[in-house]
Amino acid sequence: ERVSLYEDKLERLVEYNK
Structure with missing residues (x-):
């Protein structure tokens, strides 16, 4: 899913x- 990329x-x- 694209969510993985966003994360x-x-x-x-x-x-x-940091």
């Missing part, structure tokens, strides 16, 4: 914010 992007954003 992956969210996780990447969190790492970038």
Whole structure:
């Protein structure tokens, strides 16, 4: 599902914010 991709992007954003 596309939700998985969205979650992956969210996780990447969190790492970038760290």
